[in-house]
Each structure stands twice: as C-alpha cells, then as structure tokens.
Amino acid sequence: MTNTNGNKLYLYSITLVAVIGGLLFGYDTAVISGAEKGLEAFFLQATDFQYNKLMHGITSSSALIGCVIGGAISGYFATLFGRRNSLRVASVLFFLSALGSYYPEFLFFEYGKPSLDLLIAFNLYRVLGGIGVGLASAICPMYIAEIAPSEIRGTLVSCNQFAIIFGMLVVYFVNYLIMGDHQNPIVLKDAVTGALSVSPDSDPWTIQVGWRKMFVSEAFPAGLFGLLLFFVPKTPRYLVLIGQEEKALAILSRINGTGRAKEILLDIKATAHEKTEKLFSYGVAVIVIGILLSVFQQAIGINAVLYYAPRIFENAGAEGGGMMQTVIMGVVNIIFTLVAIFTVDRFGRKPLLIIGSIGMAVGAFAVAICDSLAVKGFVPVFSIIVYSAFFMMSWGPICWVLIAEIFPNTIRGQAVAVAVAFQWIFNYIVSSTFPALYDFSPMFAYGIYGLICVISAIFVWRWVPETKGKTLEDMSNMWRKK
Numbered sequence: 001m002t003n004t005n006g007n008k009l010y011l012y013s014i015t016l017v018a019v020i021g022g023l024l025f026g027y028d029t030a031v032i033s034g035a036e037k038g039l040e041a042f043f044l045q046a047t048d049f050q051y052n053k054l055m056h057g058i059t060s061s062s063a064l065i066g067c068v069i070g071g072a073i074s075g076y077f078a079t080l081f082g083r084r085n086s087l088r089v090a091s092v093l094f095f096l097s098a099l100g101s102y103y104p105e106f107l108f109f110e111y112g113k114p115s116l117d118l119l120i121a122f123n124l125y126r127v128l129g130g131i132g133v134g135l136a137s138a139i140c141p142m143y144i145a146e147i148a149p150s151e152i153r154g155t156l157v158s159c160n161q162f163a164i165i166f167g168m169l170v171v172y173f174v175n176y177l178i179m180g181d182h183q184n185p186i187v188l189k190d191a192v193t194g195a196l197s198v199s200p201d202s203d204p205w206t207i208q209v210g211w212r213k214m215f216v217s218e219a220f221p222a223g224l225f226g227l228l229l230f231f232v233p234k235t236p237r238y239l240v241l242i243g244q245e246e247k248a249l250a251i252l253s254r255i256n257g258t259g260r261a262k263e264i265l266l267d268i269k270a271t272a273h274e275k276t277e278k279l280f281s282y283g284v285a286v287i288v289i290g291i292l293l294s295v296f297q298q299a300i301g302i303n304a305v306l307y308y309a310p311r312i313f314e315n316a317g318a319e320g321g322g323m324m325q326t327v328i329m330g331v332v333n334i335i336f337t338l339v340a341i342f343t344v345d346r347f348g349r350k351p352l353l354i355i356g357s358i359g360m361a362v363g364a365f366a367v368a369i370c371d372s373l374a375v376k377g378f379v380p381v382f383s384i385i386v387y388s389a390f391f392m393m394s395w396g397p398i399c400w401v402l403i404a405e406i407f408p409n410t411i412r413g414q415a416v417a418v419a420v421a422f423q424w425i426f427n428y429i430v431s432s433t434f435p436a437l438y439d440f441s442p443m444f445a446y447g448i449y450g451l452i453c454v455i456s457a458i459f460v461w462r463w464v465p466e467t468k469g470k471t472l473e474d475m476s477n478m479w480r481k482k
Helices: 008-030 032-044 053-060 062-080 083-102 116-147 150-179 204-216 219-231 236-241 245-256 258-271 285-299 302-315 320-347 349-372 378-392 395-405 409-440 442-463 474-481
Strands: 187-189 196-198
Touching: 008 032, 008 062, 008 083, 008 116, 008 150, 008 219, 008 245, 032 053, 032 150, 032 187, 032 196, 032 204, 053 062, 053 116, 062 083, 062 116, 062 409, 083 116, 083 204, 083 219, 116 150, 116 236, 116 395, 116 409, 150 204, 150 320, 150 395, 236 245, 236 258, 245 258, 285 302, 285 395, 285 409, 285 442, 302 320, 302 378, 302 409, 302 442, 320 349, 320 378, 320 395, 349 378, 349 395, 349 442, 378 395, 395 409, 409 442
Parallel strands: none
Antiparallel strands: 187 196
C-alpha cells in the first residue's frame, strides 16, 4: 500500500526526541543559578587557597567555555558522524558532566574536602557538559530542519527554543524542591581585607550536599535522551550524503508521502556534495549574515536579564527579592515563545525579528529612562518583562530557525558550527560584562542594549532574506544567484 500523505505522528515523535536536547541545553545552563551559593561556600572552606569572587565567576560560567568548544566542533561532528550520532555524543557528555559535577572527587580526591585541584576537576566536568550543550545547540535545530517538511519547518525548529526555556523552568523548580526547607549559606566579607568566609550559622547540608543533588538531577533527562536516540532515524539529507539513498527515500516517504518524497530526494541529490564544498563556496555574505544573526541574538542583552533577573527586579523596586517577578517573567516567556511557534510559518521570519527588535528596544529604553529618573516599582518591572517577552517571540526561536535553514546543504554543517561558536562567545561576553556595566549605570547598560536592538532591526530589514516556505535545497539556488 502506497503512503500518499505521510505520517505526522512519526514526524512529531522524532521532533519530540530531538527537542529533549534543547531541554538539556536550558537545564544545564540554568542549573548553576540554584547551586552556585552552596558551591561558593564549599570552596571557601578550602585551606590550600583563598577562593574569591573572580574564581567564583569563572566557576559559575565555566560551562560556557565548553559551549564555545562544542559549537565550534559541531560542524565536524555533524559531517563526520552524522546528526543523530552527534546528539548521542552530546547525551553522553551531559550524563558524565552531571555525575562528575555531583562527585568531582571521583578516584582522585577525598570526598567533601575542598582544594584547588578539586576546583579544577569540577570546572573540567562543567566544561564537559558545556561541550554537550554546544553540540546540542547547533545540531538539534539542524536535525529537526533536515527532517521536517518545509511548510512546518519553522514551527518545529521553534519548538527547540520552547524546550530550552522549558528546561530552564524545570531546573528552577527542581532546584526549589531539592532545597526544601534548607537555607542558602551565609557568606561573610571581612571589612579590612575583603576576604570571604562562611558563617558558622550556615546550613551545612547546602554546603556539602545540596549543590551536588542539583547537578546530578540532570543525569535523568540526559539518560532518557541518550536512550530515545536509539529509536530515531538519521536525517535523509545526511543519508544521501553518505550514499544511502534508499534509506533516505524510506524516511522521506514515511514523513511526506511517497510522491512528495521522490521530489525531495531529487532536490537533495542535486545539492548533496557536503564533503567537497568549502565554507565560502557560496560567497562571504551568507556566512557573515549567519554570524551576525548569532551575534545580535546575544548582543541585544537577553542573558543579562535571564541570568541576573532576581537582582535586576529587586533593584527596580520589586518586593520579595525579585523571585516572584522572575517566575512571572518565566511564564510570560513560555507564552510568547508559543506565539512565535504558531506564527513563524504564517507571517515569516523577518517580520517577527523586526517586531521583536523594536519591542525589545522600547522595553530597554524604558528601563534606562526609569533608572535616570529614579522611577521604581511597576513601570521598570513591566518594562523588563516586555523586553524579555519580545525576545521570546522573535530572536529567541527565530534566530535558531534561520541558522538551521539559511545555509546551503553543502556547507550547512560547517557554517552552523561557525555561527553557533560566535553565539556562545558573545553569550560569554554579555554575561561577564553585565555586572560591571550594571554596577556602573543601569541606564548606560540598557541604553546600549536598546541601541543594539535598533541596529538589529535595520540589519534584518536590509540584509536577511526571507526563508518562509522555501526548501533547504532552495537555499543553494538563492545564494548562488546573489
């Protein structure tokens, strides 16, 4: 019996497995928010060195170093091992990082005794997990894009961003449950020397056990991800690249129906020369646009909000330390990510990005103005939430959609790797410079982010092509004509 319509349930089940990689992306990068205070108190008890804020900043963000590495090598992995097998490698790295971060003393150190060598070991385990995040961040959207039919590709790739945000919310909730009735440790600062120490009144459970349980909780979704990857296929485009056209046709037929599958296969075969094409085979413009999409996604400053939300809300006059407002922002982020998922294939990529940039600029400038006029309370808090919401319905998911689909088949693996590496580099730059910028002047910090939002809108309007409804094979012809 001939399959004429394709099996949407099969397609959605494959996508669901792939987006677990996005969930782990969000989970791994956000788990530190609950664990960092206990971790700081643990290493402050070391006797062979003095742990300080600089070391703690490096330790808290060490996973981002791995993200840069993972993003940079993702193209080689995607080409050499395939998209699916590269995700299997990422799942193993997630799993090992979770166990290593939970028990960094494994084999070489005494349990519960902090030292400089143990700090290095812990950071190496976090970097390992970051490499997994970098691989998943590039290859999950690539895998979905190469599986999905063109008419719903944007929607399905956007689900990956939803999974990232959902993963962050999940780990916030898991950290909350793990903490239970325990309290974060109290860190004291010597007024004369500036040296940090742990108050004797601190809860010893959070110093020795709490942060470990938060890190090891990631092992469960990581293990599930690795297991489920044994039940999904390689992408048809990769199968054609390695000469397995019959298998590619079988998968395409199951997803798209037999007639449409044969047409797609012919398009793929016409552009499948990934191993012989060089990065700049289609000119410099496509690579530069891909890189700038990644740079702008980070340079507009969103991670300054996501990573430091409670502190920002508290400074803006929110009650209760800003935690309630952070939760509200998280819920709003989920809602507006859904807006992008349900509109990206209807309205297109460019309109959503331009609207998002303008909305973010309004939110950022409003925060800056409130700071300059010393306005506290509802207006600056609402402005921050607006800023975040417009990111979630635009640059958050749509940037990943474009990076996954804008490059021609023949250079996609390499080009995505370059773009994602730049994304993680600028993530690190924004995240590490924000505390100093914010301390200097919140008005200055948000004024810069607002200005970059305006520039990003102009960039999209003038230089980014619309890819709605185009097949991945159309990209080769589009850039060749340019």
